[in-house]
Amino acid sequence: MSETTDTDELDSDEPETGPEPIGEATPPPTVMLLGSGELSRELTLAFQRLGASVIAVDRYADAPAHGVADRSAVVKMNDAEALAAVIEKEHPRYVVAEATLIAADALIAVAERDDIEVFPTPRSTRLSLDREGLRRLAADELGLPTAPFWFAGSIEELTAVVQHAGFPLVVKPIAAAPGEGESVLVRIEDVEPAWHRAVGAGRIPLNRVMAEAVVEVDVEVTLLTIRTIGPTGPVVHFCEPIGHRQLGGDALESWQPQRLSPAALDAAKSIAARIVNSLGGRGVFGVEVLVRGDEVYFDNVRPRPYDSGLVTLRSQRLSQFELHARAILGLSVDTIMVSPAAAEVSYAGADATDSGGANLRSVLAEALAVAESDVRLFGRPDETEGRRRLGVAFATAPDPIIARDRARRASAALRRLW
Structure with a gap:
């Protein structure tokens, strides 16, 4: 079920105002996505389904989101002048940073304008590339428990x-x-x-x-936290905890829900609310914590949808992409989970190519023969993280243990393609 928490106890320094009301004569909002990888492709579709027009920007041509966006542009996003020029030319209502290597000066300048909103905040974008700054914010300024x-x-x-x-x-x-x-x-x-x-x-x-x-922990957890602005100020909403683990460097397994003790869940929510409110803005934040019994340690936060949240495409009524789009546009959200689910994402180096050694139809037939399974194959080049997402296998089940087993079997079948 959906859970919300008022956030009056800790607000950021930014003005806490929501988006302008949308009346009948208001034109559709224009959203510029800075970063056009596979996750941005899903986010593009989420915005478009809510009536927004999307401009997908990236540093290379034919990025995944370019194929579905209303318009696209190729810009060196770490070039402040070039980025400012394309924003000025297109004049979007919202600028949404989905990549990490973005000229902070350009984002700061745009964020100071009254006619364009920037998400995440420039500060969040900078800290997502600065593990030292983020850890000092969490531990030294906010007093969050860390390793x-x-x-x-x-x-x-x-x-x-x-x-x-x-x-x-x-x-x-x-x-x-x-x-x-x-x-x-x-x-x-x-x-x-x-x-x-x-x-x-x-x-x-x-x-x-x-x-x-090294802290001995029971599980690594992503707590998807959605920050919105309500009638009385900021509000945060929490999805059911997502367990995740890295399988070497070539796969990421995630599942929802990850059961936590009541004390651990309360601690995780407190940590998430404090770090998210410090960063400010609206949208989805993937707050990563380490859990050992009732003890919870802050590890990281991603101010945007990320791979560990892909499981929400099957587990929740609204996926992380739909939640992000709704929050940015100032629309209502809910975090209702409809089924336990699991996902496994496969990766390779950014310069990897498909081997072509297996028959696509036979591989898909084997993967999809697993009960309640689904797959997504990523055929376009994706240079967003320095490594390429090859595909993801999903599965639902009555409980996450069964869902994880099903997702693993579907993913094992897919690996014959690579």
Whole structure:
């Protein structure tokens, strides 16, 4: 069922105003999506179904969302002048950042205007690329519980951290896709290889890494949190918790619901509300937490729909994309779950090509023979995260354990294509 929480206890510094009322004579809103990968394709369709006109922008031609948007443009989105020029030319009502490598100066300038709204807030977009800034916001400013962490700007500094903190430690890039460039240190000889792996990961070269203590947890959870503006101010809505785990670097498994104790669920919601309200804006936020019994630790937040939320395409009445579109347009939302479900996303490097070694029809027949299963294949190039989404397998069931087994079997069949 849908759950909401008033957020008067912690508001951001931005003015908390909702969208202008839409009257009968109001023209359809225009939405510009900055980033046109596979997830933006789903978001484009969600906006269009609500009557919006969508302009899909990306740094390369024939991006997935370009094929369904009303208009498209190819722009270097880390070029502030080029990005400002296309926004000025198209003059959308809403600018929605779906990619991470976007010129922050251009977004800040647009956000200061009265006639265009920017989502997520420029601050959220910047922090989504700054693990250090985000962690310091969560731990130091908001006082959220986290695993012990340190930052290092050289091999020598990382060695000093290891000598102070001990083993094991996880070393992560400051900005990279989940799991990319990460290492687990168990001895001093691991420090230098871990440093080079982390600073070489992602699409932003940074000579700085985060080291984090290993915390024994029961499950990693994504709590999709939708922030809207109601008649009395900001309100947050929570979806049922989504369990997720990375299967190496080439797959992500997620399932909904992930059962938590009442104490853990309350703690997760409190953490999510505080970080989301600090970031501000409207839309879907994927708040990632680590859960051990009743203890909950903040891990990350993504101010947009993400892969772990793909399961909502089958589990909820409104998917994460529909929720994001509704919240941005100022429409009502609900987070009703209609069935337990699971999903498994398969990845490859951004330059991967389909092997063509298996017959498509026979593979689909095998995958879809699994009870209550569904699949989506991603045929267009998708350069949004430095790795390519190949496809996703879904399954529903009376409980998430069965759904996970079904999704795994459907996904195993799909892998014959790659």
